[in-house]
Structure formats: C-alpha cells, structure tokens
Amino acid sequence: MQRVSQGLAAVLAxxxxxxAPAPVLAAKAKAEAAPAAALSPAASPEALGFDRxxxxxxxxxxxxxVAEGRVAGMTTLLARHGKVVSFRTYGQQSLATGxxxxxxxxxxxxxxxxxxxxxxxxxxxxxxxxxxxxxxxRYVPEFKDLKVVKTVNPDGTMVLEDMVRPPTMRExxxxxxxxxxxxxxxxxxxxxxxxxxxxxxxxLKEMIDRTATIPLIFQPGTDWRYSSAVDIxxxxxxxxxxxxxxxxLRDRIFTPLKMNDTAFYVPADKAGxxxxxxxxxKETRKIEEAKDIFGSQLPTYLEPPAMESGGGxxxxxxxxxxxxAQMLVNKGELDGVRILSPAAVELMxxxxxxxxxxxxxxxxxxxxxxxxxxFGLDFMVDRDPRAAGSLEGxxxxxxxxxxxxxxxxDPTNDxxxxxxxxxxxxxxxxxxxxxxxxxxYQALLHPEK
Numbered sequence: 001m002q003r004v005s006q007g008l009a010a011v012l013a014x015x016x017x018x019x020a021p022a023p024v025l026a027a028k029a030k031a032e033a034a035p036a037a038a039l040s041p042a043a044s045p046e047a048l049g050f051d052r053x054x055x056x057x058x059x060x061x062x063x064x065x066v067a068e069g070r071v072a073g074m075t076t077l078l079a080r081h082g083k084v085v086s087f088r089t090y091g092q093q094s095l096a097t098g099x100x101x102x103x104x105x106x107x108x109x110x111x112x113x114x115x116x117x118x119x120x121x122x123x124x125x126x127x128x129x130x131x132x133x134x135x136x137x138r139y140v141p142e143f144k145d146l147k148v149v150k151t152v153n154p155d156g157t158m159v160l161e162d163m164v165r166p167p168t169m170r171e172x173x174x175x176x177x178x179x180x181x182x183x184x185x186x187x188x189x190x191x192x193x194x195x196x197x198x199x200x201x202x203x204l205k206e207m208i209d210r211t212a213t214i215p216l217i218f219q220p221g222t223d224w225r226y227s228s229a230v231d232i233x234x235x236x237x238x239x240x241x242x243x244x245x246x247x248x249l250r251d252r253i254f255t256p257l258k259m260n261d262t263a264f265y266v267p268a269d270k271a272g273x274x275x276x277x278x279x280x281x282k283e284t285r286k287i288e289e290a291k292d293i294f295g296s297q298l299p300t301y302l303e304p305p306a307m308e309s310g311g312g313x314x315x316x317x318x319x320x321x322x323x324x325a326q327m328l329v330n331k332g333e334l335d336g337v338r339i340l341s342p343a344a345v346e347l348m349x350x351x352x353x354x355x356x357x358x359x360x361x362x363x364x365x366x367x368x369x370x371x372x373x374x375f376g377l378d379f380m381v382d383r384d385p386r387a388a389g390s391l392e393g394x395x396x397x398x399x400x401x402x403x404x405x406x407x408x409x410d411p412t413n414d415x416x417x418x419x420x421x422x423x424x425x426x427x428x429x430x431x432x433x434x435x436x437x438x439x440x441y442q443a444l445l446h447p448e449k
Contacts, residue, residue, distance in 0.1 A: 073101035118378025178216030234310025406433035
C-alpha cells in the first residue's frame, strides 16, 4: 500500500497559486417531460445553437497553448442538451514516450474530486443520515474539544480560545468551518497541518485524529478558507454508510454512471493511459516532468493509497467526468439511473456563504466571492454571471484541480464543459478555464435552440 505522501499536500499548495475554477449549475430544464440527455454525438454545432466559425476560436486557442509549450497536451469536451458538440485532443500525454493525448487518457483530477465527494454526502443526506445544520461533532466526536485561534503573536505563537459552537455540516461543505489545509505555511495552523502530515495520514481515521489536535483558524461560520473539510467529508461518508469511502463511491456513483476509469489509483492494465504531470521551470520557461515538489515525492497513483482523499485523490478521464457533470445538469439522473433528486442538486447549487462573512478570496487568488459569485455545497456557484463579468448562464457550478483541470455545469443553457491538462502551478499564461468559458459562450449565438 502506497502512502499518500506529503507530496499531495505540496501538489495542492500549487493549486492555491494557480487554480482558477470555472462556474457551474442549476436552473430550468429546457423540456421538463423529455428524457434526460445522455451524452450522444451532435449532428452539428449549429443544431445546438453554436456558430461553427466562432467555435473554431476555442479549438485554435487550445491548440496554440500546446504548440507554445505551455502544456504537453490537453483534452476538452463541450456538450449541450446531452449531445457532444466538441471532444478534442491536443499534444501528448507524455513528452518522454511521445504517446499522443487520447480521449481515454487518465488524469489526476485533484480537487475536482471534491464535487464527487459532495454528491456522495448528498446521497446520504437524502437517506436522512444527516442534516445541514447538524453539528459535525454528532458524526465526528473527535472534534468536540477543538480550540480556535483567537490571535497570533508576532513570534508566531497562537492564543487559543474555546469554540463558541462546533462547526455545522453546512460549514464543512462550504469551507466556512475554520479548518486549515497546509497548502502554504503563512498561518501557524497551516504549518501544523504540514508538520503533522494531515494529508499524509495512513487512513481517514488517522487524518481525523491528527486534525483533532490542531485548532481552527476562526470561529465556525465567521469566515471562508479553503480547507481539508472535504477529506473530513470522506470520513463521514465511511461512518454513515458503513463502507470504505472508495467502495461507496464505486457502488453509488462510478458504477451506476459508467465512470469506469475513475478511482483512487490506476490499475496496472491501464497504467499506460495515465498522463505524465508537468511543472513550469521559471528559469528555462519550459515545462518538465514533476517528480517532486518542496522536497516531497509525488504519489504515483499506480497502487491503492493509504488514505482515500475526498479532497483531491481521484483519477479520471474526460468522458467519465463529463458523465458526472451531465448527471448534475440533468438534475440528478443519467441514462435512466438516478443518483440524486432535482431538489438535492438545486441545494448543492445554492450559495451558503452568509452575507456576514466578508470573503476576500476563494483560496486561489484569482476569483472573489461577492453577491454575484458564491459557494454552495462543494461547488463554486455563479449566481449572477453578468454582474460577475462573465458570459455563462445563471447558477453555473464549477471547480478545478491542482494540475490545471477544470469543468463547469451550466443548467440555464443545459451545457457542460470539461478541460483536462496536467501542469502544476498554473498554465504559464492566461487561465485556460476562463478562456474556455469566454470562447465557448461567444460562439453560442442561439441559446434558444
């Protein structure tokens, strides 16, 4: 068994620098009585409201990104009304072997694991196993004695106080509970997360026990901070379901949705499909294979991990993740298989950050929460895209991963997009997720179709 090393924490730290999530989910279904769309090939872009020439700008931009050497390779998938408008591959999945990027290439999706964990939580929510405003200590009693940082002294020592109340389940699903992450070490709590190797634990239970020894950064519900809360959710799924976390995901999400290549590791017979991961060299301005970062070796993802990380541990393919996204834009159903009710999907797509919380950053230094853009249950939600300065439809849900992957789900336009690359720490230029959104919607000239 391979331990999920502190290298994963280092990888996620890169996400805090370079990740730019895209928006995603929830409004009206175009035809309430029609069967849910199931990702079939499109007859033409025009049939789905797109201008072919304008849409070509998206393809040209992504191809240029590869040609310029910013990334080794890429896949992009755009679908509307359950029909694939465009599924493109560019470049190579490995510069060392010369293997071309393929539609079934397997990617490390890192924090795009989080929405999948959120859906697992909502399956149990619909079974009556938990409620949004329950204290997390009802399910994780190890957290009953957590302390909270009141102030930090000039020498870095912390002055602690008692919790006013325990974090709620709503707060652990929206990063407002006060947990740290260890992505960087500017805060003493994050230093402790790194020193105690929270993400390098040998099991989810050990992760919980280690987390219980570290104070919260703020009183629950009073701020927003990207955190290990989704790894905590993975543990809660185990506790409430009685199954190993990965087994629950397989049985309740991956197998029903035919996400056959999504898992916590790549088996030997699929190892040749795993894309190499790269990082930009600031001196040479070229990309090189990322084998370690901050002195820690990256996980190989070629054997089962010791800890199944709900916050960043999965691998997947572009089509697998598109099927997950299509299920959500279909209001919880795909190919006749229902995962969630429409109401549960709508709940996930509802902002839960209280107005009293002044959020200056979503943890990635690229997007800010405000009245237009908020955070729901394990997704970023774009409530008013025009006010936010973007072109997608209202209630779009999204997030991204540390190696540059991104997706969004637009229920207003019945549209999904998945983009996969493998480069840590940003793409060496304009954010690809942002550019993909702009170039997609400038081509959607007839949204009424």
